[in-house]
Amino acid sequence: MASREIRLASRPSGWPVPENFELVTAEPPALAEGQILVRNLVMSVDPYMRGRMNEGKSYTPPFQVGEPLDGAALGEVVESRAPGLAPGATVTHRYGWREYAVLGAREARVVEEIPGVPLSAYLGPLGMTGLTAYVGLLDIARFQEGEAVFVSGAAGAVGGMAGQIARLKGASRVVGSAGSREKVTHLVRDLGFDAAFDYHDGEIREQLAGAAPGGIDVYFDNVGGDHLEAAIDELRTYGRVAMCGSISSYNATEPVPGPRNLGLAVGKRLTLRGFIVSDHPGRLPDMVAEVGAWLREGKITFAETVVDGLENAPQAFIDMLRGANTGKMLVRLAR
Amino acid sequence: MASREIRLASRPSGWPVPENFELVTAEPPALAEGQILVRNLVMSVDPYMRGRMNEGKSYTPPFQVGEPLDGAALGEVVESRAPGLAPGATVTHRYGWREYAVLGAREARVVEEIPGVPLSAYLGPLGMTGLTAYVGLLDIARFQEGEAVFVSGAAGAVGGMAGQIARLKGASRVVGSAGSREKVTHLVRDLGFDAAFDYHDGEIREQLAGAAPGGIDVYFDNVGGDHLEAAIDELRTYGRVAMCGSISSYNATEPVPGPRNLGLAVGKRLTLRGFIVSDHPGRLPDMVAEVGAWLREGKITFAETVVDGLENAPQAFIDMLRGANTGKMLVRLAR
Numbered sequence: 310m311a312s313r314e315i316r317l318a319s320r321p322s323g324w325p326v327p328e329n330f331e332l333v334t335a336e337p338p339a340l341a342e343g344q345i346l347v348r349n350l351v352m353s354v355d356p357y358m359r360g361r362m363n364e365g366k367s368y369t370p371p372f373q374v375g376e377p378l379d380g381a382a383l384g385e386v387v388e389s390r391a392p393g394l395a396p397g398a399t400v401t402h403r404y405g406w407r408e409y410a411v412l413g414a415r416e417a418r419v420v421e422e423i424p425g426v427p428l429s430a431y432l433g434p435l436g437m438t439g440l441t442a443y444v445g446l447l448d449i450a451r452f453q454e455g456e457a458v459f460v461s462g463a464a465g466a467v468g469g470m471a472g473q474i475a476r477l478k479g480a481s482r483v484v485g486s487a488g489s490r491e492k493v494t495h496l497v498r499d500l501g502f503d504a505a506f507d508y509h510d511g512e513i514r515e516q517l518a519g520a521a522p523g524g525i526d527v528y529f530d531n532v533g534g535d536h537l538e539a540a541i542d543e544l545r546t547y548g549r550v551a552m553c554g555s556i557s558s559y560n561a562t563e564p565v566p567g568p569r570n571l572g573l574a575v576g577k578r579l580t581l582r583g584f585i586v587s588d589h590p591g592r593l594p595d596m597v598a599e600v601g602a603w604l605r606e607g608k609i610t611f612a613e614t615v616v617d618g619l620e621n622a623p624q625a626f627i628d629m630l631r632g633a634n635t636g637k638m639l640v641r642l643a644r
Numbered sequence: 645m646a647s648r649e650i651r652l653a654s655r656p657s658g659w660p661v662p663e664n665f666e667l668v669t670a671e672p673p674a675l676a677e678g679q680i681l682v683r684n685l686v687m688s689v690d691p692y693m694r695g696r697m698n699e700g701k702s703y704t705p706p707f708q709v710g711e712p713l714d715g716a717a718l719g720e721v722v723e724s725r726a727p728g729l730a731p732g733a734t735v736t737h738r739y740g741w742r743e744y745a746v747l748g749a750r751e752a753r754v755v756e757e758i759p760g761v762p763l764s765a766y767l768g769p770l771g772m773t774g775l776t777a778y779v780g781l782l783d784i785a786r787f788q789e790g791e792a793v794f795v796s797g798a799a800g801a802v803g804g805m806a807g808q809i810a811r812l813k814g815a816s817r818v819v820g821s822a823g824s825r826e827k828v829t830h831l832v833r834d835l836g837f838d839a840a841f842d843y844h845d846g847e848i849r850e851q852l853a854g855a856a857p858g859g860i861d862v863y864f865d866n867v868g869g870d871h872l873e874a875a876i877d878e879l880r881t882y883g884r885v886a887m888c889g890s891i892s893s894y895n896a897t898e899p900v901p902g903p904r905n906l907g908l909a910v911g912k913r914l915t916l917r918g919f920i921v922s923d924h925p926g927r928l929p930d931m932v933a934e935v936g937a938w939l940r941e942g943k944i945t946f947a948e949t950v951v952d953g954l955e956n957a958p959q960a961f962i963d964m965l966r967g968a969n970t971g972k973m974l975v976r977l978a979r
Contacts, residue, residue: 360911368881368911533907546703555907567902572868572890574918576695576703581916583909 314377314407330623346388352405354626359559378406433637441586442470443596450551454479462531464492466637514539538568552583612636649742665958681723687740689961694894713741768972776921777805778931785886789814797866799827801972849874873903887918947971
């Protein structure tokens with residue numbers, strides 16, 4: 310049985326290019342006891358993967374040149390040597406970037422379809438995306454009802470969820486930034502943000518001050534750079550920053566400037582806190598219960614940008630880094 | 645009765661100069677009911693005062709041009725219209741920069757001499773200095789026994805206390821930076837730091853990595869700028885930064901560069917938290933109990949740099965900003 314997979318051909322320097330990837334056909338290994346064979350239906354490409362393409366230690370091991378990439382995927386169990394996990398089950402797992410995956414049954418999460426909600430929600434609002442937004446907003450930034458929230462990269466998968474959770478939890482104001490007029494419209498019209506702006510349209514600080522005239526209490530940072538500097542200026546006393554990522558710097562080949570106003574954190578008693586969603590698996594049930602209910606009630610919207618075919622996954626990843634997606638960037642591997 | 649006081653003559657632009665200050669003789673107002681007249685014996689000059697010389701909102705109201713400065717002082721009650729606070733008592737209060745102060749009895753803290761410890765300790769280790777170090781290390785940075793700590797500006801009053809508290813609370817390693825060879829010697833020889841370096845001697849990052857080869861868990865930041873950037877590089881996973889001040893930027897007339905590596909806070913799950921000691925008065929009794937015991941037992945050393953005469957207070961303040969002091973910079977107003 311042949312399975313195609315994407316391998317890392319070489320490490321990107323700066324922006325990734327198609328030549329950094331390689332499409333290879335390989336035979337999946339035979340199943341060992343306790344393992345399952347999954348036919349992947351859809352996989353996600355995510356900003357954090359860029360960091361794993363670099364050499365050197367990070368919070369997750371780097372991808373290895375010549376080895377397949379990995380990441381979140383959803384598929385159907387087609388063969389099983391694991392008691393209690395029969396063929397036909399739908400699972401999510403972390404062996405994306407390939408058509409067929411062999412993994413331990415314990416590495417798989419069995420998912421149930423919610424009426425009216427596509428299964429891909431388990432790669433988005435009900436998966437690591439939703440958990441990242443949930444933990445970042447509630448546990449890291451310690452958002453409280455009545456506070457004003459700013460989310461950068463808000464038309465991305467995590468940003469869109471962070472803004473909507475803030476709204477549903479009683480934020481006094483939810484403001485988002487994004488990279489195009491269409492995305493700005495999407496944030497306000499579809500996701501219920503109170504205000505949004507295109508960061509190309511002028512000084513971020515001025516646009517943020519205009520969109521949140523009373524200042525902000527929480528900043529959910531997906532971007533870093535000048536977005537973070539602007540947020541520090543606009544944060545009120547005791548404000549908090551959940552540092553989720555800094556996509557503005559992932560492809561930089563020179564060090565990017567830091568926020569020149571970080572000293573304001575003293576007088577304003579700000580807290581800036583970085584986090585990694587994989588530290589917080591214990592919050593998954595809470596998140597699924599809350600976000601699942603909102604999804605069923607139609608209170609949460611999630612956008613997806615879907616590309617067809619594993620061979621297009623590298624370009625989808627590159628496009629996602631450039632902001633071509635609205636919501637989750639997914640690659641459909643089979644129907 | 646004549647009392648001399650220092651007023652703010654004009655707001656400094658960049659480094660303060662003597663012309664920004666004015667020595668004026670004034671008659672203290674008559675005591676109202678509940679007030680006391682204090683003859684100040686000693687006052688402190690502190691880095692945070694520089695920020696209050698600027699116009700515009702901060703966490704404390706700015707000093708007003710033409711008005712006397714204020715700050716911590718210790719003195720003797722010479723007249724009282726407050727029941728229970730008789731002349732002869734020694735008090736600390738916040739009306740320094742003048743020879744005689746009139747204040748409400750409730751604004752004064754009565755202090756008792758500890759045998760072998762000078763009364764000025766109440767402006768240092770047993771005053772706001774000690775509380776700043778104590779709260780910053782224990783409550784803001786959440787230092788735990790066995791962790792490695794880096795303190796910048798460690799030969800300053802707060803820094804010296806932060807390092808000693810870390811040592812006495814069981815730090816695995818305490819490293820300090822300072823601005824001269826003499827101060828570096830003082831840190832290791834007198835204050836019991838495990839290692840110290842002069843930030844003039846080379847790249848801070850390299851010196852820090854050499855002094856704390858296993859990395860650091862806590863950074864107590866008095867300096868900001870390149871010290872903070874170096875600390876972010878050397879912090880281990882789940883490291884914390886107590887942002888106490890950024891003396892490197894107080895006299896800057898241009899925005900100072902921020903840490904270019906702040907994005908590392910995500911993968912390392914760092915927490916950077918600013919704080920102001922006046923938010924934490926409830927911790928004063930705990931601090932005085934612990935630090936007072938260490939002082940009595942001779943386990944804590946504190947240095948003082950003392951200048952004589954109110955007329956020299958402006959220059960003492962300017963010199964302190966340039967690092968002329970070791971430990972607390974004090975101005976003796978009377979004996």
